[in-house]
Amino acid sequence: xxxxxxxxxxxxxxxxxxxxxxxxxxxxxxxxxxxxxxxxxxxxxxxxxxxxxxxxxxxxxxxxxxxxxxxxxxxxxxxxxxxxxxxxxxxxxxxxxxxxxxxxxxxxxxxxxxxxxxxxxxxxxxxxxxxxxxxxxxxxxxxxxxxxxxxxxxxxxxxxxxxxxxxxxxxxxxxxxxxxxxxxxxxxxxxxxxxxxxxxxxxxxxxxxxxxxxxxxxxxxxxxxxxxxxxxxxxxxxxxxxxxxxxxxxxxxxxxxxxxxxxxxxxxxxxxxxxxxxxxxxxxxxxxxxxxxxxxxxxxxxxxxxxxxxxxxxxxxxx
Numbered sequence: 586x587x588x589x590x591x592x593x594x595x596x597x598x599x600x601x602x603x604x605x606x607x608x609x610x611x612x613x614x615x616x617x618x619x620x621x622x623x624x625x626x627x628x629x630x631x632x633x634x635x636x637x638x639x640x641x642x643x644x645x646x647x648x649x650x651x652x653x654x655x656x657x658x659x660x661x662x663x664x665x666x667x668x669x670x671x672x673x674x675x676x677x678x679x680x681x682x683x684x685x686x687x688x689x690x691x692x693x694x695x696x697x698x699x700x701x702x703x704x705x706x707x708x709x710x711x712x713x714x715x716x717x718x719x720x721x722x723x724x725x726x727x728x729x730x731x732x733x734x735x736x737x738x739x740x741x742x743x744x745x746x747x748x749x750x751x752x753x754x755x756x757x758x759x760x761x762x763x764x765x766x767x768x769x770x771x772x773x774x775x776x777x778x779x780x781x782x783x784x785x786x787x788x789x790x791x792x793x794x795x796x797x798x799x800x801x802x803x804x805x806x807x808x809x810x811x812x813x814x815x816x817x818x819x820x821x822x823x824x825x826x827x828x829x830x831x832x833x834x835x836x837x838x839x840x841x842x843x844x845x846x847x848x849x850x851x852x853x854x855x856x857x858x859x860x861x862x863x864x865x866x867x868x869x870x871x872x873x874x875x876x877x878x879x880x881x882x883x884x885x886x887x888x889x890x891x892x893x894x895x896x897x898x899x900x901x902x903x904x
Contacts, residue, residue, distance in 0.1 A: 586896050587889060590644060591616035591625070594892075596885040597820070597878040600850040603676070605666045605818065611849065612880060614888050615822055618647025621869045624823035625892065626793065633894050638774060639817075640895045642797035646826045651869075652798050654832040658864040659814075661844040662687050662713060667695075670702040677706060679847035682863030685741060685840040687713040693728040697735055704739065711840075713741045718748035718768050722755050729760040742787055745769065753784040765789050765813065770804065778807040785810065789842075791817045792827040801830055815842030821854030825870040832867045853878060 587594055594616040601609050606628070613626035625643040627636040663680035665673060665688045677686065686703055690696030696714070703710050720728060725746040732740065742763040747753055750769050757764050766785035770778070771794040781788070788810045790801045794817055805812050814831035816824055827843045843865060846858040855873035858865065880888070 586893060590896055591618075591647075591892060593617040594889070595872075595875065596880040596888040597853065597875055598880045598884065599820065599853070599878050601848055602850060603666045603668055603672065603848065605848055611818055611820075612884065612888065613820055613823070614892060615820065615853070615872060615875070616643075616647060618644070620646070620648055620650055622822050622871050623647035623826070624793075624819055626817065626819055626823060628817075633891070633898055636891070636895050637899050638796045638800075639793040640892075640899060641800070642793045642795070642826070645797040645799070646792075651826075651829045652802070652833040654829060654867060655835045656832045656867065658866050659828050659831045659843060660685075660838070660840040660863055661860045661865050662840040662842050663860075664842060664845055664848065665689060665699060665703070666848070667691060668699070670698045673699055673702040674706055676847075677703070680844055680860045680863075683840070683844065683860055684709065684863060685711040685713060687715050687744070687842055689715050689717070691716070691719050693731045696728075697732065700732070700736060700739075704736070710739075711741045712736070712739045713744060713765075714746075714762075715744040715767075716746045718745045720746050722747060722752050725752070725756045726759045729756075729762050733761050744789060750781075750784040757784065757786075763787060767791075767815070770808070771795050774800075774804075778804060779809075781808045782810060787811050787813055787839075789813050789815050790830070791815050792830045793817050793819070793823065798826075798830055798833060802833070805834070811839060812837050813839050813841055816845045818845050818848070820849075820872075821846055821852045821858030821870045822872065824858050824865070825854075825868065828865055828867045851878075 662685040663683040763786040765787040767789035853875035854870040
């Protein structure tokens with residue numbers, strides 16, 4: 586079954602320069618289909634049901650042509666993990682030319698130090714805050730008002746300040762910063778998104794977590810809000826599909842969160858999928874130097890068993 590669906594399968598471990606989402610090593614599977622290389626990389630805590638959505642995206646990209654593209658390059662935001670202010674300049678330097686930065690935050694005090702450092706380096710930088718659903722309603726309103734009072738209108742939006750759409754609906758009218766939804770979309774696939782403007786001002790879509798190109802466009806049509814395409818911390822192969830997704834939206838011109846290969850120790854593609862003049866080129870990428878990142882046999886076996894379970898689950902549904 587692995588050879589049928591995921592030929593030329595390799596399991597990789599790629600170190601991160603800074604801890605991100607609580608991990609310091611990113612494990613991914615890459616394989617080649619009839620249309621080119623693809624990637625399957627759900628995080629380790631995700632169960633088989635959720636991972637099957639990521640596999641649907643990976644198989645679509647491996648075996649079907651890309652959708653129609655409207656741009657050949659995509660503006661990219663810089664991405665700052667939760668770090669000390671002293672590290673900000675070095676991380677931003679990996680995103681040359683980017684005029685927007687997404688700052689991961691979990692409070693006001695520490696986050697404000699990082700935002701202040703960003704603006705010290707570039708006073709014109711547009712700021713996006715990303716909370717990953719970490720606040721309750723009271724914390725969200727209080728922290729976002731504090732950010733606005735301290736820094737003014739530098740914020741493009743705040744991403745997922747609270748975990749549920751019910752909470753977002755209560756926060757949205759109370760704060761002067763636009764709300765973007767991420768987890769509220771990808772953790773509720775199949776929900777009714779027709780009244781989503783009650784909860785958010787923008788939709789964050791990610792190529793793998795929403796199930797691929799066709800699924801992303803279906804969700805975007807249902808939501809009816811401006812779309813920003815972001816990454817799920819993929820290699821250059823996965824990022825290439827994210828870039829294609831961004832380029833397949835005719836009207837979208839918002840900077841996308843697809844520069845996260847800069848957070849890796851290195852890329853498996855050559856040339857590396859790194860930002861130049863604030864942009865990334867839209868093109869299919871292939872692995873060139875990945876042998877040094879091959880996972881040890883026990884981790885490769887774990888991933889192969891995981892992939893088999895997910896493929897069997899998907900086959901069972903379609904039977």
